[in-house]
Amino acid sequence: MVLQVIKWSYAIKVLPNLLRGTVITIKLALLGVIAGIIIGTIVGLIRVNRTKILYQLATVYVEVIRGTPMLVQLVLFFYGLPQIIGYRMEPFTAAFITFGLNSGAYTSEIVRGGIQSIDRGQMEAARSLGMSYFQAMWYIVLPQAFRRILPPLGNEFIILLKDTALASTVTLQEMMRVGQIQMARTGQPFPVYVMAALIYLVMTLPLSQGVRWLERRMGAGDQGL
Amino acid sequence: MLKTKNCLALGLVLLLVLGILAGCGGPSEPVDLDEEENGVEENGGEELVLLEEGVLKAAFNADFPPFEMRDENDVLCGFDYDLMNELGKIMGYEVHFDDVPFDGIFAGLGTAYDVVISGVTINDERLLTMDFSDPYFDAGQVIVVRKGYDGIAGEEDLPGKKLGVQIGTTGQDVLTDMEEIADDDILVYDNYPLAFIDLVNGGSDAVVCDVPVAKTEAKRNDKVELVSEEPFTVEFYGIAVAKGNSKMVEELNAALAQVKESGVYDELLVKWFVEYEGEE
Numbered sequence: 001m002v003l004q005v006i007k008w009s010y011a012i013k014v015l016p017n018l019l020r021g022t023v024i025t026i027k028l029a030l031l032g033v034i035a036g037i038i039i040g041t042i043v044g045l046i047r048v049n050r051t052k053i054l055y056q057l058a059t060v061y062v063e064v065i066r067g068t069p070m071l072v073q074l075v076l077f078f079y080g081l082p083q084i085i086g087y088r089m090e091p092f093t094a095a096f097i098t099f100g101l102n103s104g105a106y107t108s109e110i111v112r113g114g115i116q117s118i119d120r121g122q123m124e125a126a127r128s129l130g131m132s133y134f135q136a137m138w139y140i141v142l143p144q145a146f147r148r149i150l151p152p153l154g155n156e157f158i159i160l161l162k163d164t165a166l167a168s169t170v171t172l173q174e175m176m177r178v179g180q181i182q183m184a185r186t187g188q189p190f191p192v193y194v195m196a197a198l199i200y201l202v203m204t205l206p207l208s209q210g211v212r213w214l215e216r217r218m219g220a221g222d223q224g225l
Numbered sequence: 226m227l228k229t230k231n232c233l234a235l236g237l238v239l240l241l242v243l244g245i246l247a248g249c250g251g252p253s254e255p256v257d258l259d260e261e262e263n264g265v266e267e268n269g270g271e272e273l274v275l276l277e278e279g280v281l282k283a284a285f286n287a288d289f290p291p292f293e294m295r296d297e298n299d300v301l302c303g304f305d306y307d308l309m310n311e312l313g314k315i316m317g318y319e320v321h322f323d324d325v326p327f328d329g330i331f332a333g334l335g336t337a338y339d340v341v342i343s344g345v346t347i348n349d350e351r352l353l354t355m356d357f358s359d360p361y362f363d364a365g366q367v368i369v370v371r372k373g374y375d376g377i378a379g380e381e382d383l384p385g386k387k388l389g390v391q392i393g394t395t396g397q398d399v400l401t402d403m404e405e406i407a408d409d410d411i412l413v414y415d416n417y418p419l420a421f422i423d424l425v426n427g428g429s430d431a432v433v434c435d436v437p438v439a440k441t442e443a444k445r446n447d448k449v450e451l452v453s454e455e456p457f458t459v460e461f462y463g464i465a466v467a468k469g470n471s472k473m474v475e476e477l478n479a480a481l482a483q484v485k486e487s488g489v490y491d492e493l494l495v496k497w498f499v500e501y502e503g504e505e
Contacts, residue, residue: 079419082426091412091428171412171423177392181413184328184393187354 011191014182018192021178022199024092028174029161031096036103036160043104044111045137058108065105071166074098078170095167103160110152114145147218154211158204175199273472275339281318283309284334285343286327288416290441291497292344304437304497305342308361309464311489315480327416328393331355335467340477344435346395347463356470357463358477361490364435365456366399369442371424372450377431380457387412389420389429396433399458417442424449435460437498 046058065073077098082088089097118141126136168177179196183189276282285293285305293303301322313320323338330341334355346364347357370377377386384405389412390396400411412429414420420432425448432439432449439451466473484490 079422079426082428083422088423088426088428169415169419171389171414171428173409173413177413180328180392181397183332185350185398187331187351189329189332 006190007186007188008191010182010186010188011195014179014186014192015195017178017182018175018195018199021173021175022203024172024174025161025164025176026203028092028095028099028164028167028172029157032099032103032160032164033157035096035100036107036156039100039104040107040111043108044115047108047112048115062105062108065101066109070098070102070163071169073102074166074170091167091170091172094170095164095172099160099164099167102163103156106156106159107153110149110156111145113152114149115141117148118144147215150211150215150218154208157211158207161203161207162200273476275318276337277321279318281309281313281316281320281340282323282338283320284323284325284330284338284341286330286416287324288327288418289344289438291437291501293342304362304493305344307493307496308484308490309340309342311484311493312477312480315483316476327391330393331465334465335470339466339473341465344438344462345465346435346460348395348398348460350398351465355465355468356474357465358474359481360461360463361481362437362462363460364437364462365460366396366433366458367436367439367454367456368452369421369424369432369434369439369449370430370452371427372448374430377452379452383431383433384410386410386430387428389414389424389432390434391415391417391420394434395458395460396435400433421446421449440498441501 043058043061046054047062049055074094078089078091078094115137122140122144123136126140127133131139164174165176167174168180171177173181175196179192183192186192285303287293287295287301287303289303291303292305293301296302301324306322309322310320323333325333325338327343330343331351331354334341341355344362344364345351345357347360351357368377368380368383377383383400383403384407387410388400388406390400392413392415397411397413400406401408412420412423414423417432417434417438420429420434421442423429424432425446431452434442436454436456440454443449443451464477466477
């Protein structure tokens with residue numbers, strides 16, 4: 001076996017290119033998360049409320065999206081769909097829709113779990129004070145649920161950020177694809193991917209710190225309870 | 226919360242682990258440590274040293290018809306496949322094939338397999354990190370467009386158009402090196418079949434690839450056509466071996482010469498570029 005010489009200088013050389021890819025990675029993750037929160041909250045509330053048809057639709061959505069690999073969905077949207085409907089999405093659009101739908105499915109389960117973890121008595125007490133269902137949900141249940149949702153939500157963001165690497169398959173030049181291109185050109189996978197891994201880590205570490213900070217802030221009122 | 230000191234310690238541990246991994250070198254596949262002594266004196270050695278005795282391990286990316294692909298029964302086949310088997314016969318080794326993604330294929334050269342025969346174009350950049358056999362195929366770049374599309378008449382029309390290539394190919398290198406072409410206009414796909422699908426879907430205006438790939442696609446896909454069958458670059462395929470493995474290059478070249486002389490090479494050309502029509 002011939003040991004290959006690792007040329008660490010490549011790690012520095014590819015950095016500017018990787019950082020350009022990072023911009024797209026962040027954009028995609030951020031938009032995906034925002035879409036995920038919006039979809040997730042709505043779907044989560046529907047699943048708690050159990051209005052018949054809506055509940056069934058929401059369940060199908062969650063199960064189908066959660067039960068199939070994101071890569072399959074992405075390739076299906078981008079390469080497969082145009083042959084059926086004759087309309088081709090831009091790579092970023094296809095990736096955004098896939099990530100938003102996925103993030104939404106997972107977030108909805110987090111939201112549902114959070115809401116259902118709040119004692120029924122809270123809702124009942126609020127309703128007995130004359131609040132409507134939505135008032136009680138918005139002012140009483142959701143704020144309490146939010147605190148419990150935070151840790152798994154933070155987890156979900158981090159997973160989504162890393163999953164953006166899948167978008168490389170639809171020609172989007174996010175960090176992973178930039179890394180692959182640089183690796184193919186230099187023949188040095190090690191320094192290139194170590195650099196990419198470090199950049200992912202630099203992005204995810206502050207994210208978990210931020211979530212923890214939020215948790216502590218929101219937990220401040222707990223002392224008196 | 227992690228203290229700054231803890232973060233530092235974590236970083237150091239991480240670097241250490243990576244450092245240990247770096248020592249192992251082979252990134253794609255685990256390599257038996259026993260084999261380590263085999264290759265050490267490879268350069269000066271009189272005999273050809275293989276990763277596994279009596280077996281010539283070859284890698285390609287079976288998404289590159291008609292050079293390497295899988296037939297309807299999922300069995301590996303293609304021009305490179307046949308050629309490598311012929312060469313192995315002459316050299317006296319059994320040939321084993323690995324199907325590896327093209328973008329990482331050279332990383333395993335000399336550690337996971339002995340040679341890469343995957344329609345690899347010989348160029349200066351690659352010669353820095355690997356050695357090549359004599360050229361065994363003449364393949365320049367051509368432009369493929371949707372049938373009836375008249376926006377591109379030659380390579381001078383490429384700037385400003387959306388252009389598809391497979392990652393890691395010379396097609397990508399050629400476009401990247403053309404100053405007038407913006408990086409954002411080069412769409413990089415995992416493989417050419419995907420690039421052609423997106424061309425038909427309207428995602429790109431043209432796909433730039435090697436002549437044989439283009440001809441094979443045009444044969445089996447009536448929605449695309451070549452702008453011209455004359456390549457606009459000069460390129461040759463060679464068999465890539467680990468840098469410094471001159472004994473391997475020597476044996477491959479001798480075998481190649483014999484294959485060409487005996488007429489077997491021409492038979493393969495006819496089999497894959499005249500008779501082979503591609504899958505329906």
